[in-house]
Amino acid sequence: MRTLTSYLLIFFSVFIFSNSCTVQKSPVSGNKRAYAYSWEEEVQIGKDVDNQIIAQYGLYQDENLSEYVKNLSEEILANSHMRREDTPQKYSETEFTFRVLDSPVVNAFALPGGYVYVTRGLIAHLENEAQLAVVIGHEIGHVAARHASQRGLTQTIGQVVAVGGAILGQEFLGMSGENLLALSSQAAQLLFLSYSRENERESDELGVEYAAKTGYAAAEGAEFFNSLKRISENSNQSLPTFLSSHPDPGEREQTIPRKAEQWAEEGYEQTIYDAEEYMSQLNGIVYGNNPRQGFSEDGMFYHPDLEFQFPVPESWQVINQAQQVALVSPEQNAVMIFQIDSEASNPEQAVRNFLSNNELQAETQRSTQSSGQWNAYVANTTAQGEQQDLGVYVYAVEFGGNIYRFINYSSADQYSTFEPDFEETTTEFDRLTDQQILNINPVRLSVIQTDRRARFSDLLPSSLPMDIQPEEIAILNQVQLDEMIEAGTTIKIPTQ
Structure with missing residues (x-):
């Protein structure tokens, strides 16, 4: 995040x-x-x-x-x-x-x-x-x-x-x-x-x-x-x-x-x-998104540095920010906001504080567990909006010394449609154990001097990391792909 x-x-x-x-x-x-x-x-x-x-x-x-x-x-x-x-x-x-x-x-x-x-x-x-x-x-x-x-x-x-x-x-x-x-x-x-x-x-x-x-x-x-x-x-x-x-x-x-x-x-x-x-x-500067700070792939959001993961509903947009992760439904009619709650000491306090601060009364609330092992607390409520009422699903989980909180909501009349997505994402929050993902490194720029005269495209490695395209690297170096580059020229190449 x-x-x-x-x-x-x-x-x-x-x-x-x-x-x-x-x-x-x-x-x-x-x-x-x-x-x-x-x-x-x-x-x-x-x-x-x-x-x-x-x-x-x-x-x-x-x-x-x-x-x-x-x-x-x-x-x-x-x-x-x-x-x-x-x-x-x-x-x-x-x-x-x-x-x-x-x-x-x-x-x-x-x-x-x-x-x-x-x-x-x-x-x-x-x-x-x-x-x-x-x-x-x-x-x-x-x-x-x-x-x-x-x-x-x-x-x-x-x-x-x-x-x-x-x-x-x-x-x-x-x-x-x-x-x-x-x-x-x-x-x-x-x-x-x-x-x-x-x-x-x-x-x-x-x-x-x-x-x-x-x-x-x-x-x-x-x-x-x-x-x-x-x-x-x-x-x-x-x-x-x-x-x-x-x-x-x-x-x-x-x-x-x-x-x-x-x-x-x-x-x-x-x-x-x-x-x-x-x-x-x-030389060595991070290029592109840093996966260690969170990324989504194949229906999961992973955070290697904080060692957690949770599922992302199909076709939902992931907005990964410094303070939070927001998931937005395809039709933009539901949202999940995931944050660290630095004020609460346990999941129940995190949920109750949110409800109290927003003058909301829980319709249902209970203790639960994420993935069968991480202590959690969940509440459902309805919030009155200026144009429509909102169905709100608040979920907090304790993991790795932090309290994480999901604030999920949609319009009240569509809440039942999205509640299964809200439940799946929160209740399947879990520890990240895949070593390949845990050990992933960001792409960094390697600054090198060319050893021959050649077209820029011929100086690129046969495969580039993280789906980076050759044209991106040409723009990065302020040259054209077919431009002739003299020997001894300094260029930037992404490596991982």
Whole structure:
């Protein structure tokens, strides 16, 4: 439960930003303008939501890589509008936080007040420090231009974007998208705020400027945006969240080098690529979903690190998150949410606490066992919803020093249809004993130098792990499958 699946799940969440506004000076333009929040409020919002982001995605556990990204980011920040001689003190003294998230999705985003995130999936798809510098600069640009606070004055509908495979509406049987994903409404409002294309173009320009003034070859940023376009085309999905409201990638391939050239004409040498150092950081990085943090296969969900398993009903969608696992029925009319209950000391307390906290009365409840040996407790109840009543099945089980809780529900009139699925999944929760699964390792990138001149496709191993396709690896290396690769070229190959 410490990672996310690699498909996109979009929940539409309607929200209203604060009606109040404040007039303050922009760090970028120096002019006064209206914002939805004061800078002090933005800093506090970022601090509050940061904890939820860590819980939602998880941090990638590689101290060297995290420090590497932080140091590079601080260099870019030093050349941004947040750190200049004429920058107002409240901005220049704001501490920024840079994090690497444990997600395979190619993504980067920022929170108000100085919180910038990149995923390991994004890092794996870059070729050098210069490309990362432009991405980091772009996100710093969002913070410096205070785009979230600008949009907060007018935007009342935001997209809550998380990782998964189905598309649900604003409410899922009475449970909002952000609740299903364990996000607060504030996180939903600000983390997944949809910027305007004007905002995105400004951040593109700022990203190029900050990278160029740090000495990086800022035109390299165009290569990364071309990769994003190829990822979208290869997966037959919409653009990754990093591009959800951004200008067309083809446009950026032209504008980014042009903006970089303008800064070169002003005397800013852009000579830093640092491909060798960057590639050394990628050697061994986890690629794709990490099966040790949970995966589904052949009708079962397995968690090798926590050594448990439970069945998944046929055709149900599995959404594996850092905090929970959600199972969604094919018609999206029933859901099971599986979490660790860190507050309860036993299964009965976990069930009773849930009922009490939600002001529900159990219609039936009893002690039981999962797979005939793990102490468990179950209750059934009906919850009143605004549009329909819900049939709710709450089940908790004690295993491996943890209390695990399932919250399963459907509309009350369909509850009898789904109750057998609820019972099978919960009562067959069991210890994972398959040694092959217990010993499974994630796919990692191996950085190698080619020993001959050949087409890229000919340099790939005869079989790739985890159903990875050759085109994916070509995109990962920012080359074409039929492209001739010179001897001595550094490439990334997934291994397991």
